[in-house]
Amino acid sequence: MTEIKIEKKPVWPWALLTLIAVALLVYILAARETPETQTQPETASLIEVRENNATVEAYVRFVEVDSKGMGLDHVYSNSALTKLIEATNAMADEVNVDVRADLDKAKQQAEIITADKFSTSHADSIKNATDSLSNALQKIQQEKYPELANETTELRNASVAIKPGVLTLDQKEPIKGFFGKAAEVLKKMN
Numbered sequence: 538m539t540e541i542k543i544e545k546k547p548v549w550p551w552a553l554l555t556l557i558a559v560a561l562l563v564y565i566l567a568a569r570e571t572p573e574t575q576t577q578p579e580t581a582s583l584i585e586v587r588e589n590n591a592t593v594e595a596y597v598r599f600v601e602v603d604s605k606g607m608g609l610d611h612v613y614s615n616s617a618l619t620k621l622i623e624a625t626n627a628m629a630d631e632v633n634v635d636v637r638a639d640l641d642k643a644k645q646q647a648e649i650i651t652a653d654k655f656s657t658s659h660a661d662s663i664k665n666a667t668d669s670l671s672n673a674l675q676k677i678q679q680e681k682y683p684e685l686a687n688e689t690t691e692l693r694n695a696s697v698a699i700k701p702g703v704l705t706l707d708q709k710e711p712i713k714g715f716f717g718k719a720a721e722v723l724k725k726m727n
Contacts, residue, residue: 592627593727596620600720607709611650611659614705617716618647618666624723625673632681632726636673643669650705659705660712667696667715674722682726692718 599620607613622643629636646666650659671693678689695718698711705712 589727590624590627590631593624593723596624597720597724597727600716607706607712611654611705614659614663614712615647615651618643618650618663618670621670621716621719622647625670625677628723628726629673629677632677634677634680636676639669639673639676642666643673657704658701660699660703660708661701663705663712664696664699664701667699667712670719671696674719677726678722685722685725688718688722688725692722695719 600617603613603617622640625636626640629640643666646662646669649662650656671689674692675689678685692715695711695715699715700708700711
C-alpha cells in the first residue's frame, strides 16, 4: 500500500487576514461617524439637568393652595411676603445674583405689617415690600433669564396696582394678584 502524504498548511495567515479585515471594518465605521454625530459623554447631559428649588416650590404651593385669604390679622400677607422673600433669596443664591439689599428692605416691611394689626398703613408697607421684591426678581431676570422680561414687567405692574393709603382689605385682589404673578415668574425661573 502506498502511503498518502497529507500536507498541513499553516493557520496563522488566515487568522492574520481575519484580524486585518476586522480592524479595517472598525476603522471604516469609526471614520464614518463625524464629530456632529458623536455622542457626548454622559456627564455633559447631566449638567443641563437641575432639580427644582424646594423653597420656590413651597412659595408657589402656598399661593396656589391658600384659601383662607386676607384678614385683619394680616397673617396671609406676612406669610406670603416671607415665603416670597425666602423663595427669591433661594433663586438668587442658585443663580448667583446678589439681591440682598432689596430682600432686606422687603423683610423690614413684612415685619411691620404684623406689628400692629389695626394700623391703617399696612398697604404702604406691602407696597414697599412688593416694590423691593419686584426689583430683586427683575435683577435675577435681567442677569439670568432675559426671555422673561415681559413676565417681570407684569410683576412690576402688579406691584404698581397696590395703592398706598388705601386699606389693605379694600385691595385684596391687587395684593393677591402680585403674589400670583410672583409665583408665575419664580415658576418659570425654577
